[in-house]
Amino acid sequence: SAIAESLLDDLAGLMREPRHQNIQVDIEERVSKDIVSLVRDGVVSLGVCWSQVDLGGLESRPYRHDELVLAVPQGHPLAGSAALHFEDTLDFEHVGLPPSTAVYTLLHRCAVRAGKTLRNRAVVSNFDAAFRVVGAGLGVSVVPLEISRLHAEAGRIVTVPLLDDWAHRRFSICFKRQQDLPPAAQRLLTYLEERAAGGPADQTAT
Secondary structure: OHHHHHHHHHHHHHHHOHHHOOOOOOOOOOOHHHHHHHHHOOOOOOEEEEOOOOOOOOEEEEEEEEEEEEEEEOOOOOOOOOOEOHHHHOOOOEEEOOOOOHHHHHHHHHHHHOOOOOOEEEEOOOHHHHHHHHHOOOOEEEEEHHHHHHHHHHOOEEEEEEOOHHHEEEEEEEEOOHHHOOHHHHHHHHHHHHHHHOOHHHHOOO
16 A cells, blocks of 8 residues: 555665664554554554554554545546545446455445445455556546556546545554553654654655
């Protein structure tokens, strides 16, 4: 995902610094609710997840944000739209993510509130796969803007902004108790907060 790429860039910046040369980071990509469970269970020290998931019992700090847009095949009836509400897309077939993902849960709830059914022509495991299916003309899909910029260059896909408030996603760094974090995790937390805020850490990364 786009946020995973930003996180990897931030981690690389941290580990390039001479004072952090002995830090080792293990990274595993999961859906947000699984990340929260791993942190709650003490399996991992820190997690980065969508802020809309239940973070009860955990401490958190704001991280980065991204924007969700609608990926549409060229020539689709929605391709010429300047902007849309998600409800406006529900008369068309979608390419969706699995039910275990936060995005699926959000879109399903929005469809229910609108009194409509979210019809998935295909369900794929990640956003890259969603773009391939959309590019084949098999449906529309709600995707991160940053990733859409990479795929739109092929000319088979256009992106349409979504007007819904939830389309502007915020992410959080979550952990059990800051005072109990290992020293390396404390330093990583501080670094990620600074990067997200555009603070001093931005001056050290290239």
